[in-house]
Amino acid sequence: MKTEKLKKQLILNLPYVLLGLLATKLGEAWRMAGADASERLLHLADGLSLAFQSPWPSLQPQDLLLGIAVGAILRLLVFEKSRNAKKYRHNEEYGSARWGTHSDIVPFMDSDPLNNIILTKTESLTMASRTKDPKNSRNKNVLVIGGSGSGKTRFFIKPNIMQCTKTKGTSIVVTDPKGTLIVECGKLLAAAGYEVRVFNTINFHKSMHYNPFAYIHSEKDILKLVTVLISNTKGEGKGGDDFWVKAETLLYIALIGYIHYELPPDQQNFTTLIDMLNSMDAREDDEDYQNEVDLKFAALAQKKPGHFAVRQYAKYKMAAGDICSK
Numbered sequence: 001m002k003t004e005k006l007k008k009q010l011i012l013n014l015p016y017v018l019l020g021l022l023a024t025k026l027g028e029a030w031r032m033a034g035a036d037a038s039e040r041l042l043h044l045a046d047g048l049s050l051a052f053q054s055p056w057p058s059l060q061p062q063d064l065l066l067g068i069a070v071g072a073i074l075r076l077l078v079f080e081k082s083r084n085a086k087k088y089r090h091n092e093e094y095g096s097a098r099w100g101t102h103s104d105i106v107p108f109m110d111s112d113p114l115n116n117i118i119l120t121k122t123e124s125l126t127m128a129s130r131t132k133d134p135k136n137s138r139n140k141n142v143l144v145i146g147g148s149g150s151g152k153t154r155f156f157i158k159p160n161i162m163q164c165t166k167t168k169g170t171s172i173v174v175t176d177p178k179g180t181l182i183v184e185c186g187k188l189l190a191a192a193g194y195e196v197r198v199f200n201t202i203n204f205h206k207s208m209h210y211n212p213f214a215y216i217h218s219e220k221d222i223l224k225l226v227t228v229l230i231s232n233t234k235g236e237g238k239g240g241d242d243f244w245v246k247a248e249t250l251l252y253i254a255l256i257g258y259i260h261y262e263l264p265p266d267q268q269n270f271t272t273l274i275d276m277l278n279s280m281d282a283r284e285d286d287e288d289y290q291n292e293v294d295l296k297f298a299a300l301a302q303k304k305p306g307h308f309a310v311r312q313y314a315k316y317k318m319a320a321g322d323i324c325s326k
Contacts, residue, residue, distance in 0.1 A: 008069065015253035016071040016074050016075045017071060017072055019070060019074055020067035020068055020070055020071030020072075024057040024060075024066060024067035037209050071188075102122055102123065105123050105124075105125075105134070107136045108125055108126060108131075108136050108138055109123075109125065109126055109253070110124075110126035110127070110128060114163065114166045114167050115127055115128065115167065117140065117142060117160060117163075118156070118159045118160050118163055119142070119156075125138065125140065125142070126246075127140065127170075129199065140265050142156075144156050153180075153181070157174075158181075158184070160183065161174070161181070161185050161188075161189070162185075164189075164191035165188060165189060165191075165194070166192075172189070172194070174211070179200075179202075182196075182198055186198075194237075210266075211269055211270075212225050212270075213225075213256075213259065213260065213266075213268040213269055213270075214258070214268070216260050216268075219257070221307055222253055222257055222260065223253065225256060226249055226252040227249075227255050227258065229252060230245065230248060230249060230252070243319070247316060247319045248321070249312075250275075250312050250315050250316040250319065251313075251316045253309075253312045254297070254309050254310075254313035254316055255273055255276050255277070255293070255309075255313075256273065257307075257308045257309030257312060258276075258296065258309040258313075259272050259273060259276075261307070261308065261309060262300065262309070276292075276293050279291060279292040279293055280292075280293050280294075297309070297310060297313045301314075
């Protein structure tokens, strides 16, 4: 390691050593040009010719001192300039930004035009997650800014949707707030072999449906569903008493657990959940009254005492009993 550093320093300072040795010849020429300063100025050319008759540097002390001084001064000048270069960006005081050219984006484009995100007529960005040169890998997010009617959909969204119809294995998720892209591009995608699915939150009759119950496979999935359900129905900035949130959580877990484990697949949906919630009536004048849901869980408790839904419903009823006693 030390040898490499020494070698690097020698190579770095070798030009200044050579220039210093050359400067010794200037000192020798100055001495050989005459006895005083005026004579030396007049006959400096003769002194130079005499000094350079020999290719070896002068070893006279005053000539060596001159060479060392010249080499040191040159090295200090270069060092000072390089130090300032790190602090200052000369001729870039107002910034170095410029308009890009086609050659600037070529390294980020795929050789196959169909494997690119279309940006303009001549510029594009590769969709490959791993490029041949890792330093050319870029995030695939594209931000398009433009006013209403400026052509964001017409000149960016639609061309890239059409581009995907020419490639294989490319999935597309499109947010269509205007509801026009499905009309204008849906058949194009279907003709290209895509399975088009529409989730319409405005007109549910024109929408495909999503049933979270179909994706429940364990008790952990039930807890996830209940957490998402409560966090998205309590409203913004409404932080109520934790007791009520916990009681609601226990009730939902018990009901969804009953639906998932005890009912047939065609009844495992939110409609059944709402029906069960609507049937949970209570009577203030009769503390022993059992509604339809109470009876269902009582029957299940006799048959399967350790059932997941039974245990959660018992915790919910215990909490409800505490409220009534207070």
